[in-house]
Amino acid sequence: MGQNKNMNMLWIQSGSCGGETISFLNAEQPDIMTAFHLLNIELLWHPTLGSIGGHEVIPVLKACTDGSRPLDILVVEGAVYQGPRGTGQYACFGGRPLMDWVRDLANAAGYVLAAGTCASFGGIAAAGRNPMDATGLQFYRSRPGGFLGENFRSSSGFPVINLPGCPAHPDWMVETLLDLSSGKLNLSDLDRFQRPRVFYGKLAHHACPRNEYYEFKASAEMYSQQGCLFENLGCKATQCESDCNERLWLGRTGSCTRGGFPCISCTSPKFPDGFVPFFETRKIGDIPTTLPLDVPKAWYVGISGLAKLACPERLKVNAVSFKSVETEGETKS
């Protein structure tokens, strides 16, 4: 792990549901308190943790923004609400629009982490016609810029480090903190959406336990069945850049597809509106419009046709059953 620099961290909730905090609290090995000790991180303030009183918070924030107290890591949870009419008054903190706090703190910070899809890209908070005029810190959906502008760099020279996910996996937070405190994160480690490749360089599809069904296009027709969720039930795991199914959630027991429901690609800058309908698969003819990111369409059509023909009876039967069904000859080698 190497030497960890002693760093401080401040966590602020902007236009959020608190889900990133809850997910962070779910961190397992290491849990958050152990992580703070291991990584030598001093928590300056977090809205849920700590005992600091209301009148003490504002001075801490002000000390960070006026430079009298260096701020190493700023974590922002939630989108920035710019409404109504650019005033930011939909969300206030200590009598001041949160929008203004976020800008001042980001300008003072060594690193800025966007925790979750809302802080990264706007996410759910900026869905549809975006009535709140919500945006991510440095992206508005897929478009660079966002609240802080495309050219923003924190004092370390980094742009905002995006950790999208609705919510982000707690490991993504904790491991990024480790990389920062040990000085291991390089600009080249971030992808085109400023996400660490190490977490977002995979697809949620990878290690999905339904992959054998996927290979043979043995698809579930309704929820609770064991087949693949891609062909009929709207699963976007082949388009979702995350390591969810390898890493697993909640004591390494679950993931979306393991829970039997479709991945809705919540780590993407286009979440949520780029992934509707959520619960069914849009098709042209028999071909889903949501093909895997890096598979050419013609090949997909050819291979899936052949795969269906080659599909073993065992998979055909089980794909549409909620419980495991034995078929004749399944154990013959």
Place this chain on the structure above:
Amino acid sequence: MKERTFAISPMPRVEGDLEARVHVRQNRVTEAWIAGVMFRGFEKLLIGRDPMDALVFAPRICGICSIGQSTAASDMLGRFYGVGMPENAYWVRNTVLGAEIIMNHQTHFYLLFAVDLTHPSLKGRPGYEEMCRRFHSLEGEAYLDVLKNRKTILEIMGLLAGKWPNSLAFQPGGVTRPITRSDRLRMLGVWRSVREFIEKRVLGGSLERWLEVSSLSDMDRWLGEASHADGDLGLFIRYGREWGLDTLGKGQSRFLSYGAFPRPDGSSLYKSGFSDTQSVASLEPGSITEDVSHSWFLESHSLHPYEAKTASDVHKEGAYSWAKAPRYQGYVTEVGPIARLIVQQDPLALDLVKELGNTVYTRIVLRFHDLMIILSAMETWIRSMDPEAPFYNKHKPRSEGEAFGFSEVSRGALGHWMQVKNGIIVNYQVISPSTWNFSPRGFKGKPGPVEQALTGTPVTDEQDLIEVKQIIRSFDPCLFCAVHSGGIS
């Protein structure tokens, strides 16, 4: 002596953004104002969308109670599409919602509430050193123990709901994840570990013995038995009254519960109803209205959620909150674990409220009581899951109509209302538990439940207003979803 005004802004260690303003004269609060200071416009986000999109948006209203939101939304969609659930779906949903409430109640007491018991201004009170040893934030023995061990129950959540927060496992017609026999055994194992932790850490004794406690005097007897006095609940029960928490934050006395944890036979663990503590009337959904007279929304008379069409107005005179003021038959009404236990006519709840009133002390004790009741029922739910029987019924499409969905969640009664035309949502309203409790003034300027509970509070330290904070936190505020919605003009 002159009247002085103090504001708590921001208020840390509550979920979401909340501001409190109090007038103080002769060391007592004479009047209080509670404001939700973030507007999230969630219901507006849902207008124009497919009704099924509510399953994606609802849990994201609140990251703390995401399963609670999913429960209300999927209940609403099930009613809308007219689809029933297989028996298994009842047990799975009850288990998952129960797991969330058990997690949240621990989070509330240890991370948010008990930290106040270590406040320096309380030094010198009996048991203060022990409170600090256990509950000091980020270092107390109990604080750290719970931060680590509250996560055990997440393994049940992971098996049944895939991920948390924000699962899509609850669908109209049932749940997406069937279980195997080995899943069931594993869940019973996890449940047992959770129970042992709660018995050791919180109760200092057995779950069964606690569940027999049926009155204040019985609770005092319980305290003298086994190692009950050494558990965290025992410590709170022991010193809470000595510290006067039983006289702090006495609220008005009308309570609402939507009922929760239904069983396939039509019964449920918690009944629905409305109570003035003397009697319980059956719940009439038509009696729920929302008043916006002191909220930043364009003026209108009190409306049922199906009729609510509000537009924001940040310059409105007399307005001070983004929360609306829900009322039941026009009454200011408290919700929460205390309310559902009173509506249930739970003997311990009725006796505590009769003897002590609905105060900081009773709210905290009864929140633990709620946790124990749910924890105990969870074993039955897990054992009732049948791997050989179905978990889900598919629904048929429907493009016109309206429906509501109700559930009790960690902080009390949660309701969703939806109207659909031509296959898209044209109106969506959410009334969350904290909208009830933290509502601003309504009709004729009558204060909301917390505002009433704060009136008359003694103030020992004007700098810290610790009593005010304790009262606010005893309601377990969650302002992420309380702050309402409606449209933007």
